[in-house]
Amino acid sequence: MAMATSAGQALLLMALATAALKSTASGTLQYDFYRSSCPKAEEAVRNATMKIIAGNPTMGAAFVRLFFHDCFVRGCDASILLDQSNSNPQPEKLAIPLRGYDAVNTIKAAVEAVCPGVVSCADVLAFAARDSAMVSGGFTFAMPGGRRDGLASDLNDIFGSIPGPSMQVQQLIGSFGAKGLSADDLVALSGAHSFGITHCSFVTPRLYPAADPTLNGTLAASLVKACPRGGPGSTVVNNNNAVTDPNVLSNQYYKNLATGEVLFTSDQTLTSSAATAKMVQDNAANPVAWMARFAGALVKMGGIEVLTGTQGEIRKVCGATNSGS
Incomplete structure (x- = not known):
């Protein structure tokens, strides 16, 4: 922990x-x-x-x-x-x-x-x-x-x-905006890409037919080995936080953006806009401020189009409605 x-x-x-x-x-x-x-x-x-x-x-x-x-x-x-x-x-x-x-x-x-x-x-x-x-x-x-x-x-x-992993920054801002979330929320929540795992199918668009020039060369070479062209859609360890631990949620993600060591187009594109690039820099420089922004954005996201009061139901099991139909 x-x-x-x-x-x-x-x-x-x-x-x-x-x-x-x-x-x-x-x-x-x-x-x-x-x-x-x-x-x-x-x-x-x-x-x-x-x-x-x-x-x-x-x-x-x-x-x-x-x-x-x-x-x-x-x-x-x-x-x-x-x-x-x-x-x-x-x-x-x-x-x-x-x-x-x-x-x-x-x-x-x-x-x-x-x-x-x-x-x-x-x-x-x-x-x-x-x-x-x-x-x-x-x-x-x-x-x-x-x-x-x-x-x-x-x-x-x-x-x-x-939002998809191949989206550009303005598309991402529009997607989050449609849910009532701001560009600040987008950048803060993107820090969740610092941990977890992904699949080759989400990575290969940046590798073939030629490597994305914004992708760090060393990382690109390691990803080509993990995800060969035409190969099986295997699981890839999250390189976004390989410097520390791929299972740790942290602001390392924002530091890696500066060196092109992130997996998705939707990650790297955050540095392509002056406004979001400044947010990236701020989150990289101050881990506690990022934690606060992430917490606030996660709570805000948790209020999207919720059902309350007598709407919906309280399911007995999560995989089925109470009627079972």
């Missing part, structure tokens, strides 16, 4: 996250939402998340990525977690090879053992993403709750919703 922040840093992170919530359209989310209905909810999520990441350090990034994909498609309603069924014949998960579904089910089961039918899968995913930052990044912050689970999931909703 990365070293924890000091008390002063923790207060800064809390302030940023609180400010971010106030800036979202979903003021109905509340901090400590389960204080009365399930006081041990967040503790149960945290303990289960910590245990899972301790057993497999790559899972921290997987939880954050699941949360990102969930919020960008239909809002943060756990639609990404639904399995195929009669009412959802083509769920989102069929379109993208994400990891962590079974792990989220494990966390949900831990919460259900404490408070059956109280905590939504959408909140479980939000809390797990927050706790992944604690375990893998060494900083923590409050995440509001009160999200409800959606009833529908359609892979067609993904197209045009999820």
Whole structure:
């Protein structure tokens, strides 16, 4: 686990996250939402998340990525977690090879053992993403709750919703802007690319037929070995944080941008605009300020098009609606 922040840093992170919530359209989310209905909810999520990441350090990034994909498609309603069924014949998960579904089910089961039918899968995913930052990044912050689970999931909703690894900076800014997120949020959240793993299919467009000139030559050579042209779509260790640890969430990502040692076009393009390049420099220079920005942006993202009150439902299991249809 990365070293924890000091008390002063923790207060800064809390302030940023609180400010971010106030800036979202979903003021109905509340901090400590389960204080009365399930006081041990967040503790149960945290303990289960910590245990899972301790057993497999790559899972921290997987939880954050699941949360990102969930919020960008239909809002943060756990639609990404639904399995195929009669009412959802083509769920989102069929379109993208994400990891962590079974792990989220494990966390949900831990919460259900404490408070059956109280905590939504959408909140479980939000809390797990927050706790992944604690375990893998060494900083923590409050995440509001009160999200409800959606009833529908359609892979067609993904197209045009999820920013792609080949996007240029203005496309990325537009994609995030459509969800109510700013360029600052885009750059701060891109720091999540400092940890986790990826697949050759996302890397090879920068290698063939010729290497992208903005890609560091040494990194390009290593990627060609890992992802030969026409070869199998293997898994690639995240070189964005190879200087330290590919399973640590940190601001090393922004330092690597300066030397072209990042995997995706959507990473390197952040240096192509004067405005975002300045944000990259600021995040590279001040790790605590980046932590605060990341925390605030993650909370803000967690408020995208949420279901609250009597909307949706609280699923008993994350892979199926309560009707089971």
